[in-house]
Amino acid sequence: MLRSLLIYLSSATWARTLVTRWKLTWQVASRFVAGESPEAAIEVIKTLNEKGISATLDHLGENITSEEEAQRATDEILYILDEIDCTGVLAGVSLKLSQIGLLLGEKICAGNLLRIMSRAKKNNIFVRIDMEDSPVTDVTLRLMRTMRQDGFAMHVGVAIQSYLYRSTEDVRQLMKEGTRVRICKGAYMEPPEVAFPKKADVDANFDHITKIMLDKVTADGCIGDSDCGRFPPIPAIASHDEARIRYAVEYAQEIGLPKTALEFQMLYGIRRDLQDKLAAEGYHVRVYVPYGIEWYPYFVRRLAERPANLWFFLSNLLRG
Numbered sequence: 278m279l280r281s282l283l284i285y286l287s288s289a290t291w292a293r294t295l296v297t298r299w300k301l302t303w304q305v306a307s308r309f310v311a312g313e314s315p316e317a318a319i320e321v322i323k324t325l326n327e328k329g330i331s332a333t334l335d336h337l338g339e340n341i342t343s344e345e346e347a348q349r350a351t352d353e354i355l356y357i358l359d360e361i362d363c364t365g366v367l368a369g370v371s372l373k374l375s376q377i378g379l380l381l382g383e384k385i386c387a388g389n390l391l392r393i394m395s396r397a398k399k400n401n402i403f404v405r406i407d408m409e410d411s412p413v414t415d416v417t418l419r420l421m422r423t424m425r426q427d428g429f430a431m432h433v434g435v436a437i438q439s440y441l442y443r444s445t446e447d448v449r450q451l452m453k454e455g456t457r458v459r460i461c462k463g464a465y466m467e468p469p470e471v472a473f474p475k476k477a478d479v480d481a482n483f484d485h486i487t488k489i490m491l492d493k494v495t496a497d498g499c500i501g502d503s504d505c506g507r508f509p510p511i512p513a514i515a516s517h518d519e520a521r522i523r524y525a526v527e528y529a530q531e532i533g534l535p536k537t538a539l540e541f542q543m544l545y546g547i548r549r550d551l552q553d554k555l556a557a558e559g560y561h562v563r564v565y566v567p568y569g570i571e572w573y574p575y576f577v578r579r580l581a582e583r584p585a586n587l588w589f590f591l592s593n594l595l596r597g
């Protein structure tokens with residue numbers, strides 16, 4: 278109920294206008310957002326890299342409704358691809374297709390994505406396409422596959438959500454194609470026709486998909502990350518849920534998969550202790566580092582994931 282309300286508020290313009298007006302909101306949001314500028318985010322990534330943790334940099338923005346905005350977002354992503362290259366930080370990029378014009382049409386979005394992928398390939402940087410809500414799952418997978426066919430197979434991957442019934446089959450197919458997949462639980466509001474309503478089923482499906490991915494890389498002889506660590510291994514386990522992480526660690530051990538054949542991913546500001554612990558144990562850990570002024574929907578989705586965050590936010594507002 279509370280989660281549904283917050284997910285609704287994450288896309289409500291009136292709520293964004295109201296909430297972002299309060300200065301204190303940013304103080305709380307900055308726990309999850311690395312800053313408003315790319316420079317601030319790069320500094321955060323340098324600190325992570327010093328601890329042996331890599332990053333995926335996300336210029337916040339989504340559901341863009343004008344071509345100019347989509348162009349601006351694309352230009353910003355080109356800029357950060359160059360910044361990653363020239364600063365030499367260990368990082369890839371994550372993006373949402375709705376940020377680069379998906380809602381304006383597939384063709385516009387494909388054109389922008391092609392520009393991004395060309396720069397990513399030139400700079401040898403990996404780009405992960407985030408998965409948004411279920412009406413765009415098909416088109417997201419289609420555009421990702423087009424990029425793979427157009428010569429960017431090494432440089433592009435996608436996120437898949439374990440709450441969707443279809444994801445098991447999607448992952449089986451993506452594994453056959455050799456695509457790098459990030460498995461996450463899913464952060465949007467989905468109807469029971471397409472997604473498991475119960476958390477226990479989402480969790481079980483997460484482990485099932487993890488198993489499919491780990492079995493596949495084992496069968497293929499553990500093909501995985503590049504030696505420089507710039508490219509993630511095929512399976513990326515994106516969760517802060519210790520039970521999901523434990524399952525992946527234990528199953529990988531059981532089938533004799535080396536630690537470097539998989540990667541754990543977490544969000545900036547969440548479970549830093551766990552990020553450090555896994556990195557110290559010799560696992561690849563990648564932190565999703567979002568930055569930019571369009572932080573409102575991302576922030577409210579983080580509140581929706583954990584009611585304690587909401588109480589923290591509200592108590593700060595009351596105190597302030």
Ligand SMILES: Cc1cc2nc3c(=O)[nH]c(=O)nc-3n(C[C@H](O)[C@H](O)[C@H](O)COP(=O)(O)OP(=O)(O)OC[C@H]3O[C@@H](n4cnc5c(N)ncnc54)[C@H](O)[C@@H]3O)c2cc1C
Pocket residue numbers: 406407408409436437438459461462463464465515516517518519542543544547548564565578579580582583586
């Ligand atoms: C690297 C990465 C990329 C992602 N990409 C996508 C994507 O492309 N598409 C998509 O739909 N979703 C994406 N997500 C979000 C994901 O779907 C979940 O909504 C989110 O990760 C919370 O799920 P969880 O697996 O951590 O498990 P949960 O069961 O939600 O949480 C497990 C535990 O983690 C901690 N935790 C989780 N969330 C928070 C929080 N917000 N604040 C504080 N503690 C928290 C708590 O201790 C909680 O008990 C991504 C997540 C990560 C980590």
